[in-house]
Amino acid sequence: MGEFQKMIIYFYVIGVVSSVQQIPWLSCQFTDERVSLNNEGHIETQLIHREAMVQFGQKGDAPVNPHAITFLITVSKLDLQRSIEGVEAEDLECEVRRYSTKGIHVRWPALGAEGYNYWFTCILRHRKEQFIVTAFLRQPSDQTPPGQQDFHSWPAIADREVLTTTVAMFLKSETPSAKVRLLSQPKLHCQFSIDHRGPNVTVEWHWQSRGERKKLFSYNSRSGEIHGSGVGRKALAGGDASYTLPVTKMSSEGSYICSVSVNPLFATMDLNLHIEESPRVSLNVGPTLVLEEGKEHKVVCLAENYYPLDVEILWREQDPAASGQRVGAPLPRELKNILFSSHKHNQDQTYTLSAFFYLKASLKSSGKQFSCSVSHPSLRVPIKKSFILQVEEATSPMFYLAVTLVLISLLGVLIVMLLYLNSTKRRSNKPY
Numbered sequence: 001m002g003e004f005q006k007m008i009i010y011f012y013v014i015g016v017v018s019s020v021q022q023i024p025w026l027s028c029q030f031t032d033e034r035v036s037l038n039n040e041g042h043i044e045t046q047l048i049h050r051e052a053m054v055q056f057g058q059k060g061d062a063p064v065n066p067h068a069i070t071f072l073i074t075v076s077k078l079d080l081q082r083s084i085e086g087v088e089a090e091d092l093e094c095e096v097r098r099y100s101t102k103g104i105h106v107r108w109p110a111l112g113a114e115g116y117n118y119w120f121t122c123i124l125r126h127r128k129e130q131f132i133v134t135a136f137l138r139q140p141s142d143q144t145p146p147g148q149q150d151f152h153s154w155p156a157i158a159d160r161e162v163l164t165t166t167v168a169m170f171l172k173s174e175t176p177s178a179k180v181r182l183l184s185q186p187k188l189h190c191q192f193s194i195d196h197r198g199p200n201v202t203v204e205w206h207w208q209s210r211g212e213r214k215k216l217f218s219y220n221s222r223s224g225e226i227h228g229s230g231v232g233r234k235a236l237a238g239g240d241a242s243y244t245l246p247v248t249k250m251s252s253e254g255s256y257i258c259s260v261s262v263n264p265l266f267a268t269m270d271l272n273l274h275i276e277e278s279p280r281v282s283l284n285v286g287p288t289l290v291l292e293e294g295k296e297h298k299v300v301c302l303a304e305n306y307y308p309l310d311v312e313i314l315w316r317e318q319d320p321a322a323s324g325q326r327v328g329a330p331l332p333r334e335l336k337n338i339l340f341s342s343h344k345h346n347q348d349q350t351y352t353l354s355a356f357f358y359l360k361a362s363l364k365s366s367g368k369q370f371s372c373s374v375s376h377p378s379l380r381v382p383i384k385k386s387f388i389l390q391v392e393e394a395t396s397p398m399f400y401l402a403v404t405l406v407l408i409s410l411l412g413v414l415i416v417m418l419l420y421l422n423s424t425k426r427r428s429n430k431p432y
Contacts, residue, residue: 022085025055025064028071028094028122035151050159052096054122056081059164069161071096071120071137076110076166077195080135083172084124093125099136100151101264108138108168110196116141118154119265120165129177135170136265139163169194171260171267179274179378182307182348184248188271190241190258202261203241205230209254216256217243250275250307250349276378277350279306283372283385291361293394300356301372301385305346312375313340313355320369320388332371359389366391 030052038044052069055061063070073080084092099119108117120137157163172191180186194201205217205228217228219236226233230243241258253275259268284300291297303311316332337357344352355372371386 022056022081023087023089023092024057025053026089026092026094026124027065027068028052028054028096030069030071030096030157032157033098033151033154035154054094054096063160063162066160069157069159070163071122072162072164073122073137074164074166076168078135078167078170078193080122080133080167080170083133083170084131087126087130091127093127095123096137097121097123098151098154099265104264106263108196109199110138110166110168116143119168120163125176131172131174132176132269133170133172134267134269136168136267137165138168139165167195169260169262169265169267171258171269173258173269173271175271176269177272177274179276180248182248182250182275182277182350185245186248186273187242187244188256188258188273190243190260190269190271192239192241192260192267194239194262199262202259203231203236204257204259205241205243206257206259207254208257245273248273248275275307277305277307278378279303279311279374279376279383281372281374281383281385283387285387287386288388288390289359290390290392291359292392293361293363296358296360298356299359299370299387300354301374302352302354303374303376304352305348305350306352306376306378307350308377309343309351310377311351311353313338313353314373314375315355315357316371316373317365318369318371320367335370361389361391363391363393365389 030050032048032050034046034048036044036046050069051067052071053063053065054071054073055064056073059072059074061072063072097120099121101119105116118139118141120139122135122137124133124135126132170193174189175187178186178188192201192203199221201221203217203219204215207214207216215228217231219226219231221236230245231241235242241260243256243258245252253273256271256273257268258271259266261267280303282302282304284302285297289297289299301313301315303313315335315338317335318332319330335357338355339357341354346352359370366389368389369386370389371384373382373384375382
């Protein structure tokens, strides 16, 4: 490969990399904790919400906002900034909290982690639920480990203080809220990264709903033991703890908790699974309904096999010629005389509902379009079913009387002709 071609490839790669947007800093809420003992000797925790910034850079960088607490995240083996690239800062919610190791004091086996560490969690949520990240920030200290729970000796943090940290571990999911159909096998994403090799990692999955909790899967890297299914051993070696569900049913709904622990850190992430089934919509009439003026017909719109229960059915009336107009067309008129059946609970735990009305045919309604619109959380746009009403003029009683007289007359003529033919036949058969 020539030097010119190498230069073209180099500048192309640089252009692609630079085109990926990276967020240099984020405005965050720091939830500080003030821990004390009350008169009865019980621990009380007061939460204090403070203005803070998460800033990516090098040790010694000046804070972007000198009036706020700055958590300066310096370069480590884990790139938290890259895990959120390609999104706008306005799309992220950021919260930083202190993290207690619950009295566990172990050396963190990473470069520059010789002494005692203060820990913080940084939680980044996408406002449209595209992902969630929980990162553990390590702040090195020259202090010796306290002989008690760490929250008793947390140092105060000044309003304009800069805390230099590195990312020691983070957990990310791109399915914080999953909506799936019945009889599917969805995968719940859970990815973890740790800043040193060979950690003793424990990965677990739990399901929880309505006070019930059940362990689905567990793995320990040191023993190699696996209990349960749904997560691949090879995937775990690369930090992928994603869980594949068995075929879903209604009882699959709930919170799925992915937890990863490396002493003294324990990270959990709640992923919510929702079952959604779209309704099947039908009418009890065809595309055109023909009625005689004055006649009445029950028209039913049926929404079947949907879940969850939230469904809306509307009937509207409109001139079909007006529906094609973009400007100046009259809006469809919502019908008010609608009756609803009770919600039917099907065997597969889905629901069925019907909305009906009694349509009395009139000539002025002839040619009108009647539409049933069904809205449901599983649908991006409502399902619409329509029919056109054609009304025929009612036949007057005189018409029926005239028809009856004509038929009687024809019947009389027929009888006379039959009698005549019969008598003629008899005469012709007489011997001479």
